[in-house]
Amino acid sequence: MTIEEHAKRYPEIWRRFNPRETLIRYAWYAGIVFIAVWSVNQLEIPWFYFLDAHTQAGDLFERMFPPDWAFFSEVLDPLVETIHIATLGTIITFVIAFPIAFLSARNTTFNSATWFIGRSILVTSRSVNTVVWGLLFVAIFGPGPIAGIWAIAARSIGFMGKLLAEAIEEIDEGTVEAIEATGASRLQVLWLGVLPQVLPVIWGTTVYRWDINIRESTVLGFVGAGGIGIILYSSINQFAWREVGVMLISILLVVVISELISAAIRQRIT
Amino acid sequence: MSAPADLQDRWPATWKRPGLISNPLMQRGAVALAVLYLLWSIGSLEIEWSRVSQGFERAGTLFGRMLPPDFSRWELLLKGVGESIQMAFAASFFGMALAIPVGLCAARNLAPRPIYLIARGFIVITRTFHEVIIAIIFVKIFGFGPLAGVLTLIVASLSFISKMLAEDIENLPSGSMEAIRATGASFPKFLIYAITPQILPRYLGVSIYRLDANIRHSTVVGIVGAGGIGQVLQASFNRYDYDFSLAILLTIVALVFIGEFFSAWIRGKLR
Amino acid sequence: MLKITDLVKDYPTGLRALRGVSLSVDEPQVVAIIGPSGAGKSTLIRCVNRLVEPSSGSIMLDDTDITTLGRRELRRARRRMGMIFQEYNLVERLTVMENLLSGRLGYVGFWRTFRRHYPPDDIRTAYELLDRVGLQGYENTRADALSGGQRQRVGIGRALMQRPDLLLVDEPTASLDPKTSRQIMRIIVELAHESGTPTLLNIHDVPLAQSYADRIVGLAAGEIVFDGKPDALNESVLTEIYGEEDWSTTVGQDDEEDEGRKDRPARRGDLESEAAAG
Numbered sequence: 143m144t145i146e147e148h149a150k151r152y153p154e155i156w157r158r159f160n161p162r163e164t165l166i167r168y169a170w171y172a173g174i175v176f177i178a179v180w181s182v183n184q185l186e187i188p189w190f191y192f193l194d195a196h197t198q199a200g201d202l203f204e205r206m207f208p209p210d211w212a213f214f215s216e217v218l219d220p221l222v223e224t225i226h227i228a229t230l231g232t233i234i235t236f237v238i239a240f241p242i243a244f245l246s247a248r249n250t251t252f253n254s255a256t257w258f259i260g261r262s263i264l265v266t267s268r269s270v271n272t273v274v275w276g277l278l279f280v281a282i283f284g285p286g287p288i289a290g291i292w293a294i295a296a297r298s299i300g301f302m303g304k305l306l307a308e309a310i311e312e313i314d315e316g317t318v319e320a321i322e323a324t325g326a327s328r329l330q331v332l333w334l335g336v337l338p339q340v341l342p343v344i345w346g347t348t349v350y351r352w353d354i355n356i357r358e359s360t361v362l363g364f365v366g367a368g369g370i371g372i373i374l375y376s377s378i379n380q381f382a383w384r385e386v387g388v389m390l391i392s393i394l395l396v397v398v399i400s401e402l403i404s405a406a407i408r409q410r411i412t
Numbered sequence: 413m414s415a416p417a418d419l420q421d422r423w424p425a426t427w428k429r430p431g432l433i434s435n436p437l438m439q440r441g442a443v444a445l446a447v448l449y450l451l452w453s454i455g456s457l458e459i460e461w462s463r464v465s466q467g468f469e470r471a472g473t474l475f476g477r478m479l480p481p482d483f484s485r486w487e488l489l490l491k492g493v494g495e496s497i498q499m500a501f502a503a504s505f506f507g508m509a510l511a512i513p514v515g516l517c518a519a520r521n522l523a524p525r526p527i528y529l530i531a532r533g534f535i536v537i538t539r540t541f542h543e544v545i546i547a548i549i550f551v552k553i554f555g556f557g558p559l560a561g562v563l564t565l566i567v568a569s570l571s572f573i574s575k576m577l578a579e580d581i582e583n584l585p586s587g588s589m590e591a592i593r594a595t596g597a598s599f600p601k602f603l604i605y606a607i608t609p610q611i612l613p614r615y616l617g618v619s620i621y622r623l624d625a626n627i628r629h630s631t632v633v634g635i636v637g638a639g640g641i642g643q644v645l646q647a648s649f650n651r652y653d654y655d656f657s658l659a660i661l662l663t664i665v666a667l668v669f670i671g672e673f674f675s676a677w678i679r680g681k682l683r
Numbered sequence: 684m685l686k687i688t689d690l691v692k693d694y695p696t697g698l699r700a701l702r703g704v705s706l707s708v709d710e711p712q713v714v715a716i717i718g719p720s721g722a723g724k725s726t727l728i729r730c731v732n733r734l735v736e737p738s739s740g741s742i743m744l745d746d747t748d749i750t751t752l753g754r755r756e757l758r759r760a761r762r763r764m765g766m767i768f769q770e771y772n773l774v775e776r777l778t779v780m781e782n783l784l785s786g787r788l789g790y791v792g793f794w795r796t797f798r799r800h801y802p803p804d805d806i807r808t809a810y811e812l813l814d815r816v817g818l819q820g821y822e823n824t825r826a827d828a829l830s831g832g833q834r835q836r837v838g839i840g841r842a843l844m845q846r847p848d849l850l851l852v853d854e855p856t857a858s859l860d861p862k863t864s865r866q867i868m869r870i871i872v873e874l875a876h877e878s879g880t881p882t883l884l885n886i887h888d889v890p891l892a893q894s895y896a897d898r899i900v901g902l903a904a905g906e907i908v909f910d911g912k913p914d915a916l917n918e919s920v921l922t923e924i925y926g927e928e929d930w931s932t933t934v935g936q937d938d939e940e941d942e943g944r945k946d947r948p949a950r951r952g953d954l955e956s957e958a959a960a961g
Contacts, residue, residue: 174505175505177501178501178502178504178505178506180498181497181498181499181501181502181505198553202549202553222456223456223457226453226456226457227457229449229453230450230453230454233450265665265669266665268668269628269664269665269668269669270661270664270665271628271629271631271632273544273632273635274631274632274635274642274645274661274664277635277645277646277649278474281470281474281649281654282467282470282471282474283463283464283467283470284463286459286460286463287457287458287459288457288459288463288464288467314772314775316768316770316772317772317773317774317775319734319768319772320766320768320772320773320838320841321774321785321788322734322761323732323734323761323764323766323851324761324762324765324766324785324786324787324788324789324841324845325758325759325760325761325762325763325788325789325790325845326758326785326788326789327758327788327793329793330788330793330796333793333796333797334774334777334781334785334788334796335774338774338775338776338777339774339775339776341776357540357541357542358542360541360542360545361542361544361545364544364548364635364636365635368457374545375548378548378549378552381552390541390545393540393541393545394537394540394541397540397541398536398540422807422810422811423806423807423810423811424806424807424810425803425804425806425807426803426806427780427801427806427809427822429778429780429781429799430778430823
C-alpha cells in the first residue's frame with residue numbers, strides 16, 4: 143500500500159480528547175481561574191505594596207545583619223527546651239498512637255464502633271494545628287513547656303496513628319492465618335503476626351514526626367507554650383531584627399541537623 | 413517425635429534472639445542513654461508539678477465552659493471561614509504558578525549549577541521556618557490582615573510544590589528527555605513534550621493537596637494576626653469566650669474534613 | 684482419629700463449595716486429596732481447623748466435635764492440628780528459630796511469648812526439628828533470607844513443633860520447583876510416618892500424590908468421587924475427577940523419581956529412607 147492510500151484509510155487528525163471532553167476540561171480550568179481571581183479580589187489586597195516588595199525584603203535582610211551574636215547566650219536554653227518539647231512530645235505520641243492505630247485498622251479492631259472511635263480520634267487530632275492545640279493546652283496548664291509537649295502529642299497522634307493504621311491494614315494476612323492456626327490467643331497473634339510486619343513503619347514514622355515536631359516546637363512559644371518561640375515573638379515585636387537574625391540562624395541549624403539525622407535513620411531502616 | 417531424654421545431651425536448651433544492636437554492652441548502653449535523656453530533659457524543663465496535677469481539674473473546668481458551643485456569632489464565624497478559604501485559594505493559585513519556574517530552576521538535570529543552588533537554597537530556607545514565623549514577619553512588614561496571610565501561604569505552597577516538582581523532574585528517566593532533544597526541539601517544545609506530560613498528574617495532585625493543606629494552615633497564621641479564622645479564634649481565647657472558641661474549633665475540624673474529602677475525590681478523578 | 688461427616692460449605696456468593704463430604708481417617712496415614720481447582724480441596728482442609736466456618740456437618744477429632752467449639756476451646760483444638768501452607772506463611776522479619784517456636788504459641792502463655800522465654804524442652808525440640816529438615820545452623824537467619832524450599836521446611840518444622848494429632852497440608856509444593864517439591868513431599872511423609880500422625884494433604888500434582896501418599900481421595904465439585912489406594916488410580920478415575928483428558932502420561936509413578944534416587948549421594952542429616960529405598 144502506498145503512503146497516499148494508507149493516509150486515506152486512517153483519520154487525519156489525532157486528538158487526545160474528544161470535543162466534549164475538551165469542553166469539560168476548559169470549563170474546569172476557567173472555573174479554577176475564576177475562583178482564584180475572585181478570591182484575590184475579595185481579599186482587597188493593596189497591590190501597590192508589591193511594587194517595592196524586593197526593596198522591603200532587602201531592607202529587612204539588611205537590618206538582620208550582622209547578627210547579634212552576643213544575644214546567642216540567651217538563645218541557647220530556649221533552643222534546648224524546644225528540642226526537649228519536640229522529643230518528649232514525640233515519645234508520648236508513640237505510646238498513645240500505638241493502641242489507637244490498632245483500633246483504627248479494619249483488620250485488628252474489635253467491631254465497627256471501636257473502629258469509628260479510633261478513626262474519629264485520629265481525624266480530630268489531625269484537623270487541629272499544633273499551634274491551635276497549644277492555645278488550648280495553655281488555657282488548661284498555663285503557659286510553659288507542659289502545654290507545648292501536650293500540643294505536640296495531640297497533633298502527632300493523628301499523623302502517626304493514620305500511617306500506622308494504614309500499614310496494619312496492608313499486612314500479609316497469610317502470616318496471621320498461620321499463627322491463628324497454631325491455637326495462639328488474640329494477643330499472641332497481634333504480637334507475633336502483626337507487629338513484626340509493621341515495625342519498620344513504626345520506627346520510620348516516629349523519627350519522621352520527631353523531625354517535623356522540631357519545626358513545630360519552634361513556634362509554640364508564640365502562644366506561650368514554651369521553647370524559643372517566646373523570645374522570638376518578643377524580639378520581632380520589638381523590631382529587634384538583629385536578635386531575630388541570630389534566632390533564625392539557630393533555628394535553621396537545628397532544623398537542618400534534625401532533618402539530616404532523621405533522613406539517615408530512615409535510610410537505615412528500609 | 414523422639415523422647416525428650418534423648419535430646420538433652422544433643423541440643424542447647426536456651427536461645428537468645430540476636431538484637432538490633434548485637435553487642436549486649438551497647439544494648440544496655442543505649443537503654444541507659446535513653447533513661448538519662450529522659451531524666452535530664454524533664455529536669456531541665458522546670459516543670460511545676462502542681463500545675464500539672466491541677467491541669468486535669470482545669471481541663472474539666474475548661475470543657476465545662478466550652479460546652480455547649482456558642483454559634484450565635486455565626487456571621488463573624490462565616491466571615492472568618494470565608495476569608496480563610498479565599499486565602500487558601502489565592503495562595504494555591506499563585507503558589508502553583510510560581511512553583512513552575514522555581515521548580516524548573518531547582519532541578520539538577522535542567523538548571524545550570526548556580527541557579528540550581530540559589531533555587532534550592534530558597535526552598536530549604538522557606539521550608540525550615542514554620543509558616544507562623546514567616547507570617548509574623550510579613551505582618552510586621554505589611555501590617556495585620558489577610559495580605560500577610562496570603563503571602564505566607566504563597567511562600568509555603570511555593571516551596572512545597574516546587575520541591576516536589578524539582579524532585580519529579582530529577583527522577584525522570586533520562587531516556588525520554590534524550591529522545592526529544594535528539595529531534596532537535598527547542599527548549600520550550602522540549603518542556604511541553606518531554607517534561608510536562610510526565611509530571612503533570614503529580615503536579616496537579618500535589619497542588620490540590622496543597623489547597624487542602626492551605627485551608628488548614630490559614631487557620632494558624634491568623635493567630636499572629638495574618639487574617640482568616642485563626643484570628644477570630646485567637647481573639648476568642650484572649651477574651652475567654654471559650655464557648656465561642658469551641659464553635660470555631662468545630663467549624664475548623666468540619667472545614668478540614670470537607671477539604672480532605674473533596675481533595676481525595678478530585679485526586680481520584682484525576683487518575 | 685479424624686471423622687468428617689456430611690460437611691457442607693456454602694459461601695455467601697451462593698457457591699456451594701462442599702456438598703456433604705464424609706471422610707474418615709482411622710490410622711496414621713498420609714491421605715492425599717486431589718481434584719481440579721475449585722473442587723473444594725482448600726475449603727475442606729480449612730474447615731477442619733475452622734479457618735473457614737463450615738455451614739453444616741460435623742468434624743470429630745478423636746472425641747471432640749470441632750464444629751461446636753467456642754473460641755477458647757477452638758484454640759485448644761487448633762494447637763492439636765498442625766498446618767502447612769502453600770505460601771509458607773512465615774513471619775518474614777523474624778528468625779527461623781522464632782518461626783519454629785511460634786508453633787508452641789498455643790501452649791505458652793502471652794507473657795512468656797512477650798519475653799521470648801520458651802520452655803527448654805521446646806527449644807531442644809526446635810533444634811532437633813531444624814536438624815531433621817536439613818536446616819541446621821539456620822536458627823538465627825531471618826525468614827525472608829531463605830529460599831522457597833527452605834521456607835517450606837521451616838513451615839513443616841513449625842507444624843510439627845505442635846506435636847500435633849493431625850497434620851493439615853494445603854498445596855505444599857505449588858510454589859516450588861519439581862526437585863524441591865519432591866524433597867518437601869519426602870520430608871512431610873517421612874516425618875508424618877515417624878511420629879504416627881495422620882495427615883490430610885491437598886495436592887494438584889497427581890504423580891506426586893501417587894508416589895508419596897498412602898491413600899488418595901478425589902474431590903470434584905464439592906463431592907468425593909474416589910477414595911482408595913494410589914495404584915487404583917487409572918484413567919477412568921482421573922476422568923471422573925478432572926474430566927476428559929489424555930491421561931496416559933500421568934498415571935503411574937514418576938520414573939524421574941527413581942532415577943534421582945539412585946544418583947544422589949548420601950548427605951549428612953538427610954533422611955534414612957534414601958538408603959532404604961535405593
